[in-house]
Amino acid sequence: MLFSTKAEYGVRLMVELGRRAGDGLADEADPVALSSVAEAEILPLSYLEHLVAKLRQAELVTSVRGAHGGYRLARPASQIQMLDVVQALEGPIAPMECFHEVREGRVLCSHEADGDRACATKLLWTRVHGGITKALAGTTLADLVEFADQHAAREPVAG
């Protein structure tokens, strides 16, 4: 298994926010209470709180405290890359322990200090890393929202 349920739950949370934001106009709609998302997705509220905290720190959602508060997408779904979402939830995307992303697209293996022998595998992980990030960066939240709306058409979101 590659990603944990953190990523799954967090993505489902984002999709839910995206669906309720309607077409644009996110700032004017009421913020969505986490409890309503938890109910709709059948996920534990207190666990979602931890996840949404990471999304907020990554400035992917904004929060409104107090009664009638809740969460909103920080920007339109079409401008949110899933790469950012998954990274916020799971931490840096490294196919292996020894891998850090140093700069945009540049990858470093910590075994290089041992002499390159340890990292015959570097070529492979680099390619895998590229494949994953490409798939994640090439998918926006809007893509998922649209997909979700199509496939769950018979049970539209309440609003």
Added chain:
Amino acid sequence: MLFSTKAEYGVRLMVELGRRAGDGLADEADPVALSSVAEAEILPLSYLEHLVAKLRQAELVTSVRGAHGGYRLARPASQIQMLDVVQALEGPIAPMECFHEVREGRVLCSHEADGDRACATKLLWTRVHGGITKALAGTTLADLVEFADQHAAREPVAG
């Protein structure tokens, strides 16, 4: 983190076997004792035994028991896809718990029984899965062996 060290160690093991096999002629060379691989890669022998057992079950390596025994690649490195190696070591490549690969390229999400709502994320994981398998299937062991030989040229393999 996506893959565990099982994949890393196992791949390094395979690369080591590939390097020692020379150019083709794998069947005629002496088999490689696991202890020599463990020494060269500075990995615990007893742990490698577990990994190589999986590789043998997947028919990626063959073994020779007894004194002067050891392991060989089951076929030329150029005919070994890294997808098979990683799958043998880590099990099925699923970006998420709820994901099974049903048939070549076809993927199923176990949440579908709950109604599709749970899997707004299906589109995303499908793309990620595709990115990973494409990267793994498109890389052969021979690619890694060549890469390793180039980058560790100043410390050639003993033989």
Added chain:
DNA sequence: CCCTTATCCGACCTGTGGGGTAGGATTTCT
């Protein structure tokens, strides 16, 4: 002003699996 509703925050708990060890049985070569 207080009550309700919500976000926020940190401590805590529990099971699973990664990562590794240990010991011995078996096979084959010298």
Added chain:
DNA sequence: AGAAATCCTACCCCACAGGTCGGATAAGGG
């Protein structure tokens, strides 16, 4: 016979995923 290797099973440790709990803080409504 004995050394050198694979093979096999059982076991151990602990970090972390996955989740709970209690409470602090903030805002709106009567």
